[in-house]
Amino acid sequence: MLDTMDRVFVQTTTFPRAHRSAWDWQARADWDVVEEETEVKMRFDMPGLDKEDVKVAVEDDVLVIKGEHKKEGKDNDSWSWRSFNSYDTRIQLPDNLEKDKIKAELKNGVLYISIPKTKAERKVIDVQIQ
Template sequence: MRTMRQMVDAMDRVFEDTFAFPGTSTGDIRTPWDVKEDEAGLKMRFDMPGLSKEEVKVFVEDDVLVIRSEQREENGESKEGGEGWRRSGSRVYEMRVALPEECVKEKVKAEFKNGVLIVDVPKINVERKVTEVEVQ
């Protein structure tokens, strides 16, 4: 099972490769996602412009966070290609992220506002016991 740090590093590598262009650095490009980690857990941001809250589904399937959306539209007839053609479209979005074992999968929360999905993944609250060892 992955730790949170390994998951964040893996996502960074995947998206750095995806958004790297010759002659530019990824620091110049704002990616459509971001992941931040602190002592409380992970906070993930996904840009999903043009979608509504009702079109976005977020769920945890075993140890995987799944973000899915499907938008269908039918706009009537199109002038392109002559009269009588119906114009319709569909956009499908799906992302699967393996969750680390130190998170509380039952308490994952998601909020969708203005085309941005924020997902909070809380960490398990592990109390660490420190015992001082006498050096002789």
């Protein structure tokens, strides 16, 4: 039984898209991170928030994303209503990213962030075995 559970875990973590069904479009995550050769791209769904409502910063190698939007009004029957959207997340960034060159763009309620990777040259040192 444990062997079977291990295989199921390995299969789903190794091939996360292999077990998707036609209904998965409804269960899309509200964030995503993609690592490419030269940069890391992130996407965060932030419905109801505008550019003025969102703050992106780096604090001690931690990407901080905050957003808040409050709205109040009355409908046609004089009922008052309130709307409140809030977003707060922190992500530890690895050392191989150029944190001072982060780009962020908010389009249609989706925050896109791209962070270039550092151009580190691989250094190989032969170690003498004694």
